Amino acid sequence: MKNIKLFMLLTAFTLLLTACGGNDTASTDEGGDSGDTIKWRMGHLADEDHIWHETSLKFAELVKEKTDGQIDISIYPNNQLGGETDTLNSIRSGNVDLLITGETMQNWAPKAALLAVPYAFRDSDHLSKVVEGDIGREIEEDIIEEVGVTPLFYMERAPRNLTSNEPITSPNDLDGFRMRVPNVPLFMDAWETAGASPQVMDFNEVFTGLQQGVIHGQENPVDLIHSGGLYEVQDYVNLTEHVYSWIYVVVGNDQFEALSDDLQAAVLEAAEEAKAYGDQLFEEEIQHYHELLESEGMTFHEVDQDAFRKVMEPAIEASLTEEQFELYQKILEVE
Incomplete structure (x- = not known):
């Protein structure tokens, strides 16, 4: 009887030790973190073949790798969001x-x-000096404070060109020309002053608008002209090259600030590497898009750029606030 009681006591003690050991193992597995994966959603307007999408996928891959899977980014192209x-x-x-x-x-x-800003940048080199210098940092600070998002890295865009079904050589050809512009007041004012009839429209509505004759043309870089399939409803790419510009990958301030310092550093490191990857794609693919549009039947038409620049200058000055115009003049002075 005493042996049975002793056996039962030892068995109970062993089970207690095992349970305690199991709890210690679970605690160690958590590693001091919640263990929850942060799931981020990222949107853009281009299609799956566009360099923005390829760069986004690379960025998501790098973030996942550098955060050991703690941040998982899902990409939604084609304005799905x-x-x-x-x-x-x-x-x-x-x-x-x-x-x-x-x-x-x-x-x-x-x-x-x-x-x-139309005709603010002379070329790609001029643009990069501005973006990566004091002016670029000033613009980024304004975005962080006023928009509530943090720029992680930028990508240069191919120059914006005007598309149409009839060749356009000078502003004189814009009379009665209905064209889509993004929701940018400066674009509205510049094209209206040039003689067109601009109207705001989301990019995902442009193809149908052109197809149905609601608008006669639009302006975008060659990559988005191809991405949007606009070669099916437009015949000419008129080489106005009126805007050299850049675009940001941004994250919400709240979302970014909620990360630990280590995770923030990992995201920024991934952003730097994704930018280098995107820059390489840009160099390789812009000429490729030009060739693709030609193969789809579009004609690249030379225009009188000086005439467009001259006619838009008054609208640019009138549209910009005193603060914006001061910054614009600083851009023009960058060597």
């Missing part, structure tokens, strides 16, 4: 986390208008 304005509002309300966006942000941050 809504147009730029809607998605920016969704980021501000916490329903979306990241977006590729540009001059649309001027609706909150006035200095973001300088991302795409």
